[in-house]
Amino acid sequence: xxxxxxxxxxxxxxxxxxxxxxxxxxxxxxxxxxxxxxxxxxxxxxxxxxxxxxxxxxxxxxxxxxxxxxxxxxxxxxxxxxxxxxxxxxxxxxxxxxxxxxxxxxxxxxxxxxxxxxxxxxxxxxxxxxxxxxxxxxxxxxxxxxxxxxxxxxxxxxxxxxxxxxxxxxxxxxxxxxxxxxxxxxxxxxxxxxxxxxxxxxxxxxxxxxxxxxxxxxxxxxxx
Amino acid sequence: xxxxxxxxxxxxxxxxxxxxxxxxxxxxxxxxxxxxxxxxxxxxxxxxxxxxxxxxxxxxxxxxxxxxxxxxxxxxxxxxxxxxxxxxxxxxxxxxxxxxxxxxxxxxxxxxxxxxx
Numbered sequence: 079x080x081x082x083x084x085x086x087x088x089x090x091x092x093x094x095x096x097x098x099x100x101x102x103x104x105x106x107x108x109x110x111x112x113x114x115x116x117x118x119x120x121x122x123x124x125x126x127x128x129x130x131x132x133x134x135x136x137x138x139x140x141x142x143x144x145x146x147x148x149x150x151x152x153x154x155x156x157x158x159x160x161x162x163x164x165x166x167x168x169x170x171x172x173x174x175x176x177x178x179x180x181x182x183x184x185x186x187x188x189x190x191x192x193x194x195x196x197x198x199x200x201x202x203x204x205x206x207x208x209x210x211x212x213x214x215x216x217x218x219x220x221x222x223x224x225x226x227x228x229x230x231x232x233x234x235x236x237x238x239x240x241x242x243x244x245x246x247x248x249x250x251x252x253x254x255x256x257x258x259x260x261x262x263x264x265x266x267x268x269x270x271x272x273x274x275x276x277x278x279x280x281x282x283x284x285x286x287x288x289x290x291x292x293x294x295x296x297x298x299x300x301x302x
Numbered sequence: 303x304x305x306x307x308x309x310x311x312x313x314x315x316x317x318x319x320x321x322x323x324x325x326x327x328x329x330x331x332x333x334x335x336x337x338x339x340x341x342x343x344x345x346x347x348x349x350x351x352x353x354x355x356x357x358x359x360x361x362x363x364x365x366x367x368x369x370x371x372x373x374x375x376x377x378x379x380x381x382x383x384x385x386x387x388x389x390x391x392x393x394x395x396x397x398x399x400x401x402x403x404x405x406x407x408x409x410x411x412x413x414x415x416x417x418x419x
Contacts, residue, residue, distance in 0.1 A: 080329070080413060081414050081415075082330075083412050083413075087408065089315065089407045172304060173304055173307075206340065229387070232338070236338065264397070265390060268399075
């Protein structure tokens with residue numbers, strides 16, 4: 079006898095189970111977690127290199143870094159003084175999922191860190207669907223891309239809390255307009271916090287560092 | 303192209319559900335897919351067809367219900383379907399919108415077949 083069974087399950091329920099587990103552990107230890115997303119080449123790794131060099135041992139940052147192939151980015155981050163760098167080679171997958179994160183997360187001593195950053199695979203589509211247990215997504219865009227990217231990839235910009243606009247030293251070298259990218263992004267997400275940076279000239283990086291200090295402070299003072 | 307991973311998650315979930323119920327075949331799967339998931343029906347169907355041969359759902363049909371993006375404006379308290387992902391209230395211009403639907407990525411039902419019952 080054929081039968082229709084209502085199961086009402088989220089397709090990504092297994093992913094979400096791992097994400098919940100990670101989020102719970104981070105909450106217990108009051109460690110904030112960022113999921114850093116962008117297109118390939120926007121400057122995620124550069125931003126993190128500067129961040130590690132700036133904070134040295136003052137803020138202990140663990141970074142989980144995803145790439146389709148190679149550990150090149152992980153090597154760059156270790157060379158910048160990163161002590162807890164965990165590479166994930168997805169071997170073709172275009173995003174990280176919470177199961178992958180959980181596997182390396184278990185090998186991070188969270189008593190020893192102040193902040194966890196996940197550098198996702200460069201891709202503005204797929205990573206938006208996968209909750210990794212983060213407190214917030216930070217989306218990076220650079221001035222060598224189109225200023226209509228927020229409109230093209232609305233889900234990612236809607237689900238992010240912060241937008242970092244990188245390579246602002248190159249403004250004027252292309253048709254990219256700062257006001258346009260901001261307008262496009264705010265049309266999708268009116269609550270988006272925006273930080274302009276250049277990893278090359280270090281302009282705006284102070285604001286990024288302050289933001290990181292703030293989220294660490296906020297997480298510590300959050301009431302149970 | 304995360305549709306392939308999504309298809310894999312669907313297949314894994316429904317096989318588990320079918321096994322729990324001792325079903326021998328899955329011949330239909332009902333899905334709800336929200337507009338904000340960036341999932342393309344054709345790509346999902348393509349990924350699904352690629353991985354089902356040899357499984358108990360090799361003859362299964364995907365029935366996809368696409369759910370539009372609907373938001374509630376926190377300012378004027380009106381609900382609207384959002385066009386072209388512009389999160390601006392068409393009535394009052396408010397930008398503080400709460401998503402009411404469009405994030406769905408759910409398996410709603412499965413059609414099961416049982417042997418000699």
